[in-house]
Amino acid sequence: MTDTNTIDLLVVGGGINGAGIARDAAGRGLSVILCEKDDLAEGTSSRSGKLVHGGLRYLEYYEFRLVREALIEREVLMKNAPHIIWPMRFVLPHSPDDRPAWLVRLGLFLYDHIGGRKKLPGTRSLDLSRDPEGAPLLDKYTRGFEYSDCWVDDARLVVLNAVGAQERGAEVLTRTAFVGARRESGAWTAELRNSRTGQTRTVRARAIVNAGGPWVQGVIDHIAGTEHRRKVRLVKGSHIVVPKFWEGANAYLVQNHDKRVIFINPYEGDKALIGTTDIPYDGRAEDVTADESEIDYLLAAVNRYFKEKLTRADVLRSFSGVRPLFDDGKGNPSAVTRDYVFDVDDTDGVPLLNIFGGKITTYRELAERGMHRLKRFFPAMGPDWTHDSPLPGGEIPDADYEAFRERLKANYPWMPGSLRRHYGRVHGSRTAEIVGTATSLEGLGRHFGGNLYEAEVRYLVDHEWALTAEDVMWRRTKHRLHLSEADQAAFARWFEAEYAVAA
Structure with a gap:
């Protein structure tokens, strides 16, 4: 099938950067197609530490601009998606064996002030021998600090950007691989293939955005006659999920013997998410998994600080993602910049915008700046608009989630509290x-x-491109963490039978 009309923008990659750019571009009045070879957020963007944060540890590598911009974006995203992004307090127990206390205090002071913090409470010192946050920690940790950052449902952040793009006119094609493209008669001729049906489609586009993430180089390799000067470095980050083993809503940030920091965050109510590792990776991004040495590493980091000792049997689930970092030549994977870099190939006036690096927190800014790089090719496109525009579901007056929660309670008194919260x-x-x-x-x-009911499943299929039981249970929601194996299997059988024709 060949499209007869030429669209403005073909976005390749359905992770956070691709979905963010598709939404931004569609809101400027451009015609957009987003294609993703798998499900939305199936790669790196659903396998993060699930934080919207400035990156406290990046201060140690003098990434002051990156931290400042990320902290500013933290405020923007809190306002525009208060349902999937919310504040979290992080307890940092101080170990005299690691960074000196004065350096930690200085870093937290900068973190509080360089990003124009408005909504979140600032840092405070803790006496861990008396304050309740110290109760689960070993007695030798008597001093600590508490600071603010935010939690995010990373996969939903991607999906909601894709929904927002579609609602502004973009076409979103999941399970649709980018086969290749060539410049032809002043535009791109690109071939796409639906992996479920095998059907191919040829589209004409005035510009292509390569938001392939770990597959960015693979996309470039399938584009005829293009070159780039950048390199991407793949770094593997793994996480484990365990039962929550402390009271309170706060998270913990601990330092391991190798100076890496490990996040220990409340997750899905009764669980904890622990991560991450930083390991150079040269395999296929599709094949990445958390290996046993990484799991042992994370368990050892936790056990260094907490009274309750975790074992391998406590690990309910592990997952691993590949971060596509811009290769700045640093030897230590933890020191490689999390900043993003654009590369524009505008041969014959037909642009290809390649994206290298980036992080979830700065995706909106990345999308906005990416569109700035393309403005000369689309001089009539609209102005910046996403800074003050809620994501789908985030249309909550004054971004006041607590007031919204009370309205849900009033509107649905028959609904159990856990289901309303979900x-x-x-x-x-x-x-x-x-x-x-x-x-x-x-x-x-x-x-x-x-909390999984048929009404939600049908909504996810009809409005959010859920095509498999896994799409529903893991990327659109986290029901998988709350269903028994028997329930998961029964739901998968029902889903496959119910949507067999659509598949």
Whole structure:
């Protein structure tokens, strides 16, 4: 199939950068197609530490501009997606064996002040022998600090950007691989292939954005007659999920013997997410997994600080992602910049914008600046707009999630609190579209266990490109962490039977 019309922009890659650029460009009035070879956020963008943060440890590598910009973006994202991004307090126990206390205090002072912090509380010192945050820690840790950052549901951040792009006119094609492209008659001729049907489609585009993440070089290799001067360095980061082993909503940030910092964060209510590692990686990004040495490393880091000792049997799940970092020549993977770099190949006035590096927190700014790089090719495109535009579901007055939660309670008194929390945190103001006219749990359709009901599944299929049970249970939601293996298998069988024709 060949498109007869020429679109403005073909975005390759359905991670956070690709989805962010597609939304930004569509909101400027450009015609956009986003293609992703797998599911949205199936790669790196669903395998992060799930934080919107400035990157406290980057100060140690003098990345002051990156930290400042990330902290500014932290405030913007909190305002625009208060349902999937919320504040979290991090306790940093001080170990005299690691960084000196004065250096930690200086870093936290800069962290509090260089980004124009407005909404979050600042740093405070802790007496871990008396303050409740010290209760789960070994008695030898008597001094600590507490600072603010934010939690994010990373995969939903991607999906909601894609939804926002579609609502502004973009076409989003999942399970659709970029096969190749060539410059022809003043535009790109690109071939796409649907991996589920095998059907191919040829599109004409005035510009291509390569947001392939770990696959950025692979995309370039399939584009005829293009060159680039940048290199990407793949760094593997692994996480483990364990039962939560402390009281309170705070997270912990600890330093390991090798000076790396490890986050220990509350996750999905009764669990904890622990990570990450930083290991050079040269395999296929599709094949990345957390190996046993990484799991042991993370467990040892936790056990160095906490009274309750974790073992391999406590690990409920592990996952690993490949970060596509811009190669700045640093030997230590932890020191490699998390900043992003653009490379524009405008041969014959037909541009290709390649994106190297980046991090979740700065995706919106990256998208905005990427469009600035393309403005000379689209002089009529609209102005910047995403800074003050809520993401789908984030249309909450004054970004006041607590007030919104009370409204959910008033609107759905028949709904269990855990289900209201799930809908509120995943779907925000769009909860009403899922619940519809239901006035009881029976009205939500079949119950698959936990907080998973048929009404939500059908919404995710109809509005968010969920094509498999895994799309529903892991990337659109985290139901998989709350369902037994038997429930997961039963849901998968139902889903496959229900949507067999669509598959």
